[in-house]
Amino acid sequence: MSLNSFLGMGIPRHPVMVLQPDPPGNGPNKFDCRQDQHLLVAMKSIGGNYIPSGCHGGGCGVCKVRVVSGNYEKLPMSRKHVSEDEEQLGYALACRVLPRSPITVEVVPKKRQ
Amino acid sequence: MSVMRLGHINVRVLDMEEAVNHYVNVNGMIQVHEDPVGNVYLKCWDEWDKYSVILSPSDQAGMNHIAYKVKDDSDLDSYKQRIADYGIEVEEVPAGTLEFVGRALRFTLPSEHEMYLYAEKEYVGTAVGTTNPDPWPDGLKGAGVHWVDHALLMCPFNPEEGINKVAEVTTFMSEVLDFYLVEQVVVGPDGAFQLATWMSCSNTPHDIAFVGGPISGLHHLAYFLDDWNDVLKAADVMSKNRVKIDVTPQRHGITRGYTIYYFDPSGNRNETFGGLGYLAQPDRPVTTWTEDELGAGIFYHTRELVESFTTVYT
Ligand code: FES
Ligand SMILES: [Fe+2]
Numbered sequence: 029m030s031l032n033s034f035l036g037m038g039i040p041r042h043p044v045m046v047l048q049p050d051p052p053g054n055g056p057n058k059f060d061c062r063q064d065q066h067l068l069v070a071m072k073s074i075g076g077n078y079i080p081s082g083c084h085g086g087g088c089g090v091c092k093v094r095v096v097s098g099n100y101e102k103l104p105m106s107r108k109h110v111s112e113d114e115e116q117l118g119y120a121l122a123c124r125v126l127p128r129s130p131i132t133v134e135v136v137p138k139k140r141q
Numbered sequence: 142m143s144v145m146r147l148g149h150i151n152v153r154v155l156d157m158e159e160a161v162n163h164y165v166n167v168n169g170m171i172q173v174h175e176d177p178v179g180n181v182y183l184k185c186w187d188e189w190d191k192y193s194v195i196l197s198p199s200d201q202a203g204m205n206h207i208a209y210k211v212k213d214d215s216d217l218d219s220y221k222q223r224i225a226d227y228g229i230e231v232e233e234v235p236a237g238t239l240e241f242v243g244r245a246l247r248f249t250l251p252s253e254h255e256m257y258l259y260a261e262k263e264y265v266g267t268a269v270g271t272t273n274p275d276p277w278p279d280g281l282k283g284a285g286v287h288w289v290d291h292a293l294l295m296c297p298f299n300p301e302e303g304i305n306k307v308a309e310v311t312t313f314m315s316e317v318l319d320f321y322l323v324e325q326v327v328v329g330p331d332g333a334f335q336l337a338t339w340m341s342c343s344n345t346p347h348d349i350a351f352v353g354g355p356i357s358g359l360h361h362l363a364y365f366l367d368d369w370n371d372v373l374k375a376a377d378v379m380s381k382n383r384v385k386i387d388v389t390p391q392r393h394g395i396t397r398g399y400t401i402y403y404f405d406p407s408g409n410r411n412e413t414f415g416g417l418g419y420l421a422q423p424d425r426p427v428t429t430w431t432e433d434e435l436g437a438g439i440f441y442h443t444r445e446l447v448e449s450f451t452t453v454y455t
Binding site: 081082083084085086087088090103104105106107108123138 | 156387406408409449453454455
């Protein structure tokens with residue numbers, strides 16, 4: 029690994045917009061995410077709390093979102109929290125999403141999961 | 142008392158390569174075996190039996206089963222009887238059902254977790270041997286954990302609907318498996334409900350723990366480390382390896398352990414548990430923590446319960 033890639037220099041970044049469910053909704057929140065990092069790493073590294081954050085491994089399910097628009101790659105995620113049908117509809121765990129373009133996601137509150 | 146200790150835990154992982162990298166290079170376990178269906182078996186350097194963790198490939202995280210080792214083969218006969226008499230279905234499985242393990246009892250705890258009891262597992266020895274041993278071996282990786290110390294299991298808890306599997310499993314563990322209660326958290330009017338319990342079958346503050354939550358699951362499996370410096374170094378290892386840390390080094394009020402909570406790459410929580418806490422004994426008075434001081438019980442320095450403690454698990 030070169031020093032530059034270790035420091036994350038030269039790695040493309042993509043804007044991420046997070047829509048909060050309503051009510052209550054507190055407006056969209058934006059941050060940039062390197063394309064080799066998942067959404068929660070980028071969000072937490074600037075102190076954001078827009079998406080619930082837990083295990084960062086696709087196992088606990090607290091970070092469930094629906095991708096409204098944008099391209100992304102997925103890491104393995106627990107079927108206990110995202111079914112195959114849901115995955116087809118764009119549901120994902122934010123800690124398993126690597127952006128490949130500007131991306132907009134909506135938080136799926138726990139009670140609706 | 143004849144249950145001796147936690148023998149092994151079988152954890153499901155979403156990506157085996159990443160999981161093995163974590164358990165070997167971050168935790169410092171040693172891979173000892175891979176079976177034909179892709180389960181990977183690992184041990185810690187200070188353990189003498191063949192393995193203490195089985196990783197199973199799966200599309201979900203969490204725990205498949207937990208196994209405790211009893212002292213004598215004949216203990217299995219008496220436990221089989223006592224479990225059945227208690228009203229829990231118990232099955233005896235032949236030697237080799239669990240690889241490298243003798244005959245075993247399989248049953249489901251009132252908390253919905255699958256448990257095995259066994260008396261024999263292949264002996265391979267610790268990394269320093271038994272003759273004039275050095276205190277630690279060369280070539281340890283990562284945190285260099287000594288042994289799997291305990292597990293904390295999440296149990297369905299909803300007192301408004303009359304559900305308290307923490308209390309039920311605690312009663313079973315003491316009445317049937319001869320564990321004793323060391324510490325507990327009680328909540329509700331007059332502390333009517335056991336929300337969490339820490340139980341021992343040895344002389345350490347816990348060999349298993351139970352906490353109430355919405356559904357049954359695995360909260361964490363924990364490894365033993367000697368002291369605070371080892372815990373600090375373990376946290377450095379985690380950050381170097383971009384491991385997701387849940388709670389940085391801190392003391393537990395309950396058990397007095399020096400802890401780090403962190404996650405394996407599939408989101409299963411691990412813990413390093415430093416220090417011996419205190420000498421636990423069956424006649425030691427039970428320590429009780431109340432609802433209003435629960436934060437300090439779990440995280441003694443911040444005295445705040447992080448939300449993830451009860452909502453994030455596999
Ligand atoms: S944080 Fe646990 S699944 Fe994403
Ligand atoms: Fe623990």
